[in-house]
Amino acid sequence: MPSSQSEIPVPTAAPTPVTLIEALAGGATVHEVVAVQGDDPLARRLQTAGVWPGARLELLARAPFGDPLLFRVHGFRLALRRSEAQRVLVVAGGAGS
């Protein structure tokens, strides 16, 4: 199975998706998920935890030394390691809320 299996086509008008880590480096704290890379237990785990296309991740806290990270998604709190956040492709979105 190709590794891009779970990625969805990105609308041409949308900005280029970047990994969640790259997006956070830009300073904004709220980002919208466009895809989870890969098709392995970790990718499936992220999906069942609510990290799926359209979900909005809001950075709430960083553990000491910046890893793991705490996000709000669908109204609850989800801790992700940087390596896990690396799997998540996002576009910056909804910075106003």
Add this chain to the structure above:
Amino acid sequence: MNAVAPVSGGAVGTRRRVALVGRANAGKTSLLMHLTGRLQRPVNFPGTSVECVEGDVAAGGCTLCLVDLPGIGSLEAHSRDEQEALRYLRDPDRGVALLCAVVDASKLVVELRLLAELRRLGLPIVVALSKVDVAAAEGFPVDVDRLRSALGLPLLVVNGATGEGVEALRQRLAGDLPPVEPLAVAGGGPAAPAVAARSVRRSRTDRLDALLLHPLAGPVCLALVLLAMFQLVFVVADPFMGWIEAAQEWASGAIAAAVPDGTLRSFLVDGIVNGVGSALVFVPQIALLFAFVTVVEASGYMARAVFLLDRLLRKVGLSGKSFVPLASSFACAIPAIVASRILDDERDRLATIAVAPLMSCSARLPVYVVLLAAFFPPHQAGLLLFLLYLLGVLAAAVTALVLRRTVLRGGVSMLAMELPVYERPRLRVVGAHTWHAVRSFLRTAGSVILVAAVVVWALGYFPRPVAIHEQYEALRAGVPATVAGDEERQRLDAREAAAYLEQSWLASLGHAVQPVFAPAGFDWRTTVGVLAAFPARELIVPTLGTLHSLGEVEASTDAPDARLTEALRSAKGPDGRPVMNGLVALALMAFFALCSQCAGTLAAIRRETHSWRWPVFTFVYMTALAWAVAVAIYQIGSWLGYAPQ
């Protein structure tokens, strides 16, 4: 209404099997507790009930057989718990008639995805909506009526903490089975009620997290929580342990009064009572520790500790979630090994299980206390005690690192963990957890420790040559019946016991094995003590007591037996040199810090890994490590001129 259903509700005398299903932490277990009105087997962190738990309850004339399944996230099993739950649901022999889907209102969007999947199982579903108050407090209130009509399923609001709404749910579960319909609303439709603008800016949990997850204040708070845990285990548990020791003495005394001196009395007192006592004496610490762990867990803080420590623990090849079993291991490794089920990656779990017994558990403390009191002034003893705990932690870190680079290489370690909202822990839940931990300790460890204690007793008791008895009878006959004579007779009794032990099978074994421990500076008596301690480490204390002709010596965590410390200091070898000194004591304590001397732990590892490989491996590596470190300490110390002379 019940056209599709095989059984109509409410029929008197029928049994209906109802499975409680839902994601981990959805509140299934507390719901089961309220439904059955009894304390059931409790959840394990982070909310999975690790085994299928059943409870019967009468409702509306029929009997509901309620099954609390481990949390599932989807119909694809990722963890062992999920596999168990899904196998149960799909097994026609189990005869599940109805699903009670427990839906956490504060995570409605992801919950509804799971609910959509559950409908594919083709079983009737009743929805129990929990944590509606949490959702509101977090600023995402749920419109229950809209949700109910969107789902087209019977939906009842329950409160797992207070039990509100549970009676109505019980009646509904016993009522007519709802029809099984294909998914009425497709896709994310039912999610609509939850997608509302957030109504509060900062919830209570947000405010607490600002402190408890603060980059600086967070770790400080965590250190304080750990400190409180140690205080509880070592200070608060102490009087309770004293009572158990007193009860043990009373039982020994009662048996001694009722049973004539001989093999039977020795078997009952030194074998059975001693064995039961060695297991029971840890119950207060285990109970307190688990009560504490449950409070920390139920309050929502445990997940924060995992969050704060994940990076550190990952550096040594473990996971943040390893923190829970490793912390428990300072009291007792047996419940800790069971608690390691929270680790979803099998390699993380095995590595955690393998290193958890290296944490200095409460059974090591009496050994440290005796040796420190015998050979070190109090101001050094405190520091050394800390270093012994540190030795265990460091050894665990190194071992975990080595394991994860060799036999347990690879694997997909995951965190991706929900941090629940902070909640006030419920007394009932804390009580249930604690009772469960104590019961499982007594079941796993109690029997093994008892058997092992009886075996060690037999090895130390037999053979019983008549010659020794006659020799001491003759000596006793020559002692006058005065007060001074009574003391002399007691001394003779103690020497007789030592004489028996010196020619026992245990001593023969000690002499045979002693060359192995000679490089660590252990004499044959210490070696016998070490051998006797393999089933349960605290057994070295009474064994050394007998070997040094002291009669009965109790293992104690606060006040070491003064006669034993004196005897250890003054014991001489055949060449007239002292056999023990600070250096030997140090080597012996390091040996105890690292060695796998607990039959209960090995039994727990066997049960949790379903193979003999890991208990055997754990035993071998820990014993080899302990030996190597003890030898290194003694040899380096001797080279520096600290050997006994």
